[in-house]
Amino acid sequence: MRYFAQRFGFFILSLWAAITINFLLPRFMPGNPAEVMITRYQGRLNPLVLHSLELQFGISHQPLWQQYVTYVQNMIHGQFGLSITYYPVPVISVIENSLPWTLGLAGTATVVSSILGVLLGIFAAWKRGGMADTLLPVVTTFTSAIPYQWLALLLLYIFGFSLGWFPTAHSYSATLSPSLHPAFIGNVLDHAILPATTMIVTALGGWLLGMRNNMIHTLGEDYVVFAEAKGVTQKRLKYMYAARNAMLPSLTGFGMALGFVVGGSVLVESVFSYPGIGYQLVTAVQNEDYPLMQGLFLIIAVSVLLANFIVEMLYGKLDPRVKKGGAGRS
Amino acid sequence: MSIQNDSKSNRLRTFPGVQAIRNFLKDTRAKTGIIIFTFFSLIAILAPVLTPYNPNDNNFVPLTPPSLQHWLGTTGNGQDVFSQFVWGARTSLSIGLLAGLISTVLSVLIGMYPGYRGGWMDRIFDTITNVFLVIPSLPLIIVISSYVHSAGPWVIVFVIGLTGWAGGARVLRAQTLTYRNRDFISAAKLGGSSELRILVWEIVPNMLSLIISNFMFGTLGAILAEAGLEFLGLGNVSVVSWGTMLYWSDSGGALLMGAWWWLLPEGLAIALFGMSLALMNFGIDQLTNPRLRSDSLNKKKARIKRRESNANI
Numbered sequence: 001m002r003y004f005a006q007r008f009g010f011f012i013l014s015l016w017a018a019i020t021i022n023f024l025l026p027r028f029m030p031g032n033p034a035e036v037m038i039t040r041y042q043g044r045l046n047p048l049v050l051h052s053l054e055l056q057f058g059i060s061h062q063p064l065w066q067q068y069v070t071y072v073q074n075m076i077h078g079q080f081g082l083s084i085t086y087y088p089v090p091v092i093s094v095i096e097n098s099l100p101w102t103l104g105l106a107g108t109a110t111v112v113s114s115i116l117g118v119l120l121g122i123f124a125a126w127k128r129g130g131m132a133d134t135l136l137p138v139v140t141t142f143t144s145a146i147p148y149q150w151l152a153l154l155l156l157y158i159f160g161f162s163l164g165w166f167p168t169a170h171s172y173s174a175t176l177s178p179s180l181h182p183a184f185i186g187n188v189l190d191h192a193i194l195p196a197t198t199m200i201v202t203a204l205g206g207w208l209l210g211m212r213n214n215m216i217h218t219l220g221e222d223y224v225v226f227a228e229a230k231g232v233t234q235k236r237l238k239y240m241y242a243a244r245n246a247m248l249p250s251l252t253g254f255g256m257a258l259g260f261v262v263g264g265s266v267l268v269e270s271v272f273s274y275p276g277i278g279y280q281l282v283t284a285v286q287n288e289d290y291p292l293m294q295g296l297f298l299i300i301a302v303s304v305l306l307a308n309f310i311v312e313m314l315y316g317k318l319d320p321r322v323k324k325g326g327a328g329r330s
Numbered sequence: 331m332s333i334q335n336d337s338k339s340n341r342l343r344t345f346p347g348v349q350a351i352r353n354f355l356k357d358t359r360a361k362t363g364i365i366i367f368t369f370f371s372l373i374a375i376l377a378p379v380l381t382p383y384n385p386n387d388n389n390f391v392p393l394t395p396p397s398l399q400h401w402l403g404t405t406g407n408g409q410d411v412f413s414q415f416v417w418g419a420r421t422s423l424s425i426g427l428l429a430g431l432i433s434t435v436l437s438v439l440i441g442m443y444p445g446y447r448g449g450w451m452d453r454i455f456d457t458i459t460n461v462f463l464v465i466p467s468l469p470l471i472i473v474i475s476s477y478v479h480s481a482g483p484w485v486i487v488f489v490i491g492l493t494g495w496a497g498g499a500r501v502l503r504a505q506t507l508t509y510r511n512r513d514f515i516s517a518a519k520l521g522g523s524s525e526l527r528i529l530v531w532e533i534v535p536n537m538l539s540l541i542i543s544n545f546m547f548g549t550l551g552a553i554l555a556e557a558g559l560e561f562l563g564l565g566n567v568s569v570v571s572w573g574t575m576l577y578w579s580d581s582g583g584a585l586l587m588g589a590w591w592w593l594l595p596e597g598l599a600i601a602l603f604g605m606s607l608a609l610m611n612f613g614i615d616q617l618t619n620p621r622l623r624s625d626s627l628n629k630k631k632a633r634i635k636r637r638e639s640n641a642n643i
Contacts, residue, residue: 014461021470029477138359138609145550145604147557150576150597157585263468267558271580281469282562285476293473300469308464 003316011309016072018301022294023071027058035059037288041084049082056081056291080295085287091295094280099299101171102276105192106265109199110258116200117207118250122243124208125215137212140205148264152198152271159194166194169273195272199264203257210253214246221245248319251311258307262300350617360613366606370599374420381413385570393589403591406582414570415595421571423603425487425556430549432491437498437544438534445503446510446529456503462496471555475564482566486559490552498544505540509533539614546607546614557600572596 026034034057038050045053054060056074058067074080080091124133160168167173172187218224219242227241266278273279277296284292354360373380383390388408396403402411444455474489475481481489509515509532518528534541553572559565560573563581567574575596579585584592 010457010460013457014464017461018465021465022473025474026477033477033479137612141608141612142601142605145554145608146601147554147561147576147597149558149561149580150593150600153580153585153593154597161586260466260468262466263558266468266472267561270562281472285472285562285564288476293476297469297473301465304466305464 004313007309007312007316011305014305015302018298018305019072019075022075022298023068026290027064032059033288034290037084037290040288045084045087049088052081053291056294075298080298081291083284083292084289085283085292091292094292095277095295095299098275098277098280099303101274102262102265102269102278103303105195105269105274105276106199106258106261108192109196109203109265110254110261112196113200113203114207114250114254114257117204118211118243118247120204121208121211121250122215122238122246125212125219125246126238128216128219133212137205137209140208143201144203144205146202148198148202148267149271151201152195152268155194155198156271167191171275191274195265195268195274198268199261202264203261206253206257207250210250211246214249215242218242218246248315251315251318254307254311258304262304353617354613357613357616359609363606363609363611363613366602367610370419370423370603370606373416374423377416377420381410381416383410383413385409385413385417387413393587393592395589396591402595403589405578405592406584406587406589407578411575411592411595414575415572415599417570418572418575418596419599421483421569422553422556422573422600425483425490425571426549426553426603428487429490429494429552429556430545432487433494433548433552434498434541434545436491436495437502437548438541440495441499441502442506442533442537443529445506446525446533448510452503455499459496459499459503462493463500467493468555468558471559472562472564475559480566481559481564483569483571486556486565487552490555490559494548494551494555498548501544502537502540505537506533509536539617543611543614546611550604550607553600553604572600 026032034053038053038057038059041050041053055067055070058064060067062070078092080095083089083091083094086094120136124136127133156168159165167190171191172178172184173191176184176187178184224237224241227237232241262278265276266281268274269276269278270282277300281293281296281300283289284296355364386409388405390400390404390408390410392404392406392408394400394404400410400412402415405411405414440455440459444452470493471489474493475486478485478489515528515532518532523531556565556571557573557576560567560571561576561580563577565571565573567577576593579589579592579596582589582592584590
């Protein structure tokens with residue numbers, strides 16, 4: 001219970017930090033970017049909307065702390081204001097429409113790449129010094145240094161444009177309407193394959209290396225040597241004894257990896273015009289749609305924080321030591 | 331007196347000396363990494379000598395494939411791709427290395443000093459580190475740069491450097507904690523060394539490999555972040571860098587025009603340079619963590635050990 005409270009406290013604290021960053025940034029940037037934006041839209045937007053924009057971005061005579069209190073209240077209630085790009089659609093509904101796409105895409109990509117990477121890591125460590133162990137880490141150092149957008153462009157060109165195997169943009173064909181019909185689901189998967197592959201390829205290396213190193217460490221532990229001496233079968237030794245324990249540190253990496261994937265998905269979605277959070281973020285930035293941008297940033301942060309929180313909870317279940325605070329984690 | 335001598339010899343023993351460098355070079359991966367790294371660094375340093383044309387000169391026939399006049403062809407705007415590539419290396423590598431340096435210095439300051447001091451200061455800074463660790467950095471960088479209009483290279487260096495320190499700080503703090511109560515630190519304390527002196531002269535040398543590896547991954551992350559930012563058009567697109575080359579080739583529809591030479595070099599170069607950093611890090615890893623060594627000697631040792639343990643049973 002104490003562990004839960006601690007983790008939950010941390011979740012709230014980081015959420016508060018994300019909101020505060022959002023609040024402070026436009027207010028302390030040189031040249032007051034929000035003011036520039038608002039004067040640009042003078043006469044083009046409803047004066048009431050302009051006024052609420054002014055309040056949201058700190059162009060008012062209220063003292064800072066008062067602005068801050070109102071701001072935090074608005075954020076907690078999901079009142080992110082109106083999007084300028086999609087005027088007069090509220091930011092929250094833009095988010096509602098795009099979040100599922102990113103969660104589906106980035107979530108699947110993370111799960112697939114982590115499972116694949118961990119399995120390959122186990123394999124490399126087990127065949128220590130073999131062909132796979134020498135080659136895999138080197139190959140994956142290359143793949144994990146590839147810029148997301150570059151790989152995305154190449155895949156798009158080769159498999160989408162030249163070969164015509166996969167669609168080149170959007171999350172489903174315009175001729176279909178969203179439903180749970182198999183044809184629609186197949187269409188969605190078809191659209192997701194290239195962007196997901198981009199993320200999986202670039203994220204694989206981290207998982208592989210981390211797992212390999214942990215696995216080698218675990219294989220050197222006394223209890224593994226003892227189990228081998230006791231005559232435990234090789235397969236059991238590999239998965240039940242070594243891999244199971246070596247996987248724990250990889251699991252804590254999961255939450256952070258999600259953060260990277262979300263970052264990467266910004267670039268990938270922008271190349272594939274995939275209508276997720278990342279694509280909207282780029283659109284917002286290009287249109288200087290600050291309310292939309294702030295809302296999206298907050299939602300991205302919250303998703304990563306939540307994922308982290310869930311992983312921490314799972315971790316507490318899987319490794320009871322952390323609950324007792326023995327492992328020195330704060 | 332004897333205490334000081336003790337701490338001194340300890341320092342000498344642990345400071346990565348000639349033997350360490352020799353071990354480092356023995357690793358094929360590290361060697362390959364150094365070669366690639368040196369290659370790109372030389373390109374960046376020698377840019378004015380290497381380039382036949384001004385990278386911004388757009389008087390050539392657009393979209394000509396590689397030829398003797400234009401080794402890597404020309405862009406859709408009529409610039410020489412090779413010249414852009416070479417000058418772009420200079421911008422991208424400088425941004426990457428500088429931002430990597432800034433984030434490493436921050437990691438050292440925020441991770442190690444409070445970690446060494448302990449108490450409330452450590453608790454506060456550790457919490458801050460963990461918060462920054464979970465806030466996704468690329469979206470944060472994008473948001474910050476969008477408030478600064480068409481950010482120049484310097485702004486990008488600072489934004490990336492200031493947002494990328496958390497991961498390193500966490501690792502360095504954890505390692506510092508394991509040193510805090512070691513004998514040689516107590517000895518130095520008894521010898522009357524100041525806190526700062528102990529940190530800089532006793533702990534930092536012991537953690538040098540970790541700090542260097544932190545710097546390498548910081549640089550790798552920074553180069554990728556720069557490429558991402560520029561690709562989205564958030565930087566100053568008139569500056570020539572690998573990132574802006576990606577931006578222009580994408581917005582100019584390089585691949586749709588079949589102009590692969592406009593897109594391939596810079597993306598490949600980023601991946602190769604990033605790989606060289608990671609490869610060098612393998613070498614460093616093996617220095618600090620002998621268990622990871624994969625050279626033949628170690629393998630033989632392991633085999634003998636295994637046979638022995640089998641024989642014993």
